[in-house]
Amino acid sequence: MNDTIAAISTAFGEGAIAIIRLSGPGAVVIADAVFQARKKPSELPNRVQQFGAIFSSERKLDDVLLSVHRAPHSYTGEDVVEINCHGGVLVTRRILELLLSKGARSAEPGEFTQRAYLGGKMDLTQAEAVMDLISAQTDLALRAATEQLEGRLGDRIRALKEAVLEVLAHVEAHIDFPDEDIDPETGAALLEKLDALSAETEALLATATQGKILREGVRTVIYGAPNVGKSSLLNRLLGYERAIVSARPGTTRDVIEEVINLQGIPLRLVDTAGIRESLDEVECEGMERTRRQLDRADLVLHVVDASTAAPSAVLPEDPRMLTVLNKADLGEHESWGVIEGVRISCLDERGLEQLDKAIVNRITGGKGAGRDWSVAINARHKACLEITLHFTDAAREAMRAGLSPEFVAEELRSALEAVGNVVGRADAEDVLGHIFATFCIGK
Numbered sequence: 001m002n003d004t005i006a007a008i009s010t011a012f013g014e015g016a017i018a019i020i021r022l023s024g025p026g027a028v029v030i031a032d033a034v035f036q037a038r039k040k041p042s043e044l045p046n047r048v049q050q051f052g053a054i055f056s057s058e059r060k061l062d063d064v065l066l067s068v069h070r071a072p073h074s075y076t077g078e079d080v081v082e083i084n085c086h087g088g089v090l091v092t093r094r095i096l097e098l099l100l101s102k103g104a105r106s107a108e109p110g111e112f113t114q115r116a117y118l119g120g121k122m123d124l125t126q127a128e129a130v131m132d133l134i135s136a137q138t139d140l141a142l143r144a145a146t147e148q149l150e151g152r153l154g155d156r157i158r159a160l161k162e163a164v165l166e167v168l169a170h171v172e173a174h175i176d177f178p179d180e181d182i183d184p185e186t187g188a189a190l191l192e193k194l195d196a197l198s199a200e201t202e203a204l205l206a207t208a209t210q211g212k213i214l215r216e217g218v219r220t221v222i223y224g225a226p227n228v229g230k231s232s233l234l235n236r237l238l239g240y241e242r243a244i245v246s247a248r249p250g251t252t253r254d255v256i257e258e259v260i261n262l263q264g265i266p267l268r269l270v271d272t273a274g275i276r277e278s279l280d281e282v283e284c285e286g287m288e289r290t291r292r293q294l295d296r297a298d299l300v301l302h303v304v305d306a307s308t309a310a311p312s313a314v315l316p317e318d319p320r321m322l323t324v325l326n327k328a329d330l331g332e333h334e335s336w337g338v339i340e341g342v343r344i345s346c347l348d349e350r351g352l353e354q355l356d357k358a359i360v361n362r363i364t365g366g367k368g369a370g371r372d373w374s375v376a377i378n379a380r381h382k383a384c385l386e387i388t389l390h391f392t393d394a395a396r397e398a399m400r401a402g403l404s405p406e407f408v409a410e411e412l413r414s415a416l417e418a419v420g421n422v423v424g425r426a427d428a429e430d431v432l433g434h435i436f437a438t439f440c441i442g443k
Contacts, residue, residue, distance in 0.1 A: 143373075
């Protein structure tokens with residue numbers, strides 16, 4: 001935290017503008033050494049841009065706009081200098097190298113946001129939301145990340161933490177003052193509070209699935225025999241011709257993966273090779289890849305040709321599987337009449353709207369993706385809250401069994417520590433390193 005760090009904060013590549021950030025105790029001093037204008041950076045008002053130039057010795061590198069954000073009124077809580085230069089790869093690199101030569105250090109991935117967290121500018125859930133915001137692929141994911149960044153999840157976690165602390169304080173007070181027995185009414189009230197704690201923890205844990213969906217997408221494998229219309233379905237869902245469509249069996253021999261936005265849910269569509277008996281070495285490898293994709297799938301669209309007779313073998317029962325009866329434009333063979341599924345035609349697009357609805361219903365359990373998706377915990381939050389729930393339930397059982405209050409207090413202390421870890425009470429280096437390693441340089 002005593003170092004001054006620097007990084008290019010915009011994406012790599014050519015563009016109109018690039019932003020280079022400095023943060024730390026020496027940020028303004030370094031800026032004074034390289035920036036020439038009517039006023040030095042140290043003389044500028046807070047958060048006001050000044051036009052000038054960056055010089056390396058007597059050589060001008062670029063005309064820039066520079067602003068100073070003084071502590072504590074900055075993103076990191078430290079002195080921050082932002083340089084807006086032209087967005088060429090070489091010029092941004094040269095300016096960064098100049099800043100490093102003047103005493104700055106290259107920022108680690110996510111170090112600006114890590115400093116914001118360590119400086120008390122945000123809690124850990126908000127820090128994680130920064131990366132969710134950057135990587136959001138749908139409006140729903142963007143809204144969830146924005147609300148988490150504004151502190152909605154953190155507020156609920158802190159309220160949960162305060163509720164645990166309140167019960168723990170009552171129990172520890174009884175331990176310190178044993179003559180003040182907990183009467184039956186007070187004991188019943190504590191049990192009610194523990195019940196409420198468990199219910200709120202379970203409600204937060206229930207958002208883990210939607211959190212995984214918003215952050216990672218739903219891995220949706222399009223599966224079936226050759227020539228049933230798998231690649232045609234991929235193209236229709238994407239809205240453009242991505243996969244080659246041919247009447248010749250075995251056209252698709254490799255995995256094709258694309259992402260679509262389906263009612264706010266990112267769907268990772270995976271088109272696979274058709275499964276059949278074959279001696280072709282390349283096609284067999286494609287089918288093996290199909291089987292591996294099926295093992296990883298969150299949802300399987302099992303596409304069949306409903307214009308031909310249904311196979312004698314029963315369709316596999318899998319909760320992840322949604323049967324799609326394609327080629328409705330050719331008429332449906334009577335043998336498919338008892339099969340539940342969505343009937344579509346990739347040729348004239350009938351049934352595709354019903355398919356969209358069926359997919360969303362399968363993913364959300366019929367509830368749809370709505371406002372309640374704005375709170376969506378991630379895998380780390382889930383692990384902490386599962387521990388919280390375990391110890392909360394253990395405290396409740398100990399109280400019901402009439403065990404000594406010391407046992408109840410010990411369980412509640414563990415629950416308090418676990419819920420505190422969600423917002424970042426524990427700042428072990430390995431935990432923080434794992435979280436911020438997923439960030440981009442300069443964020």
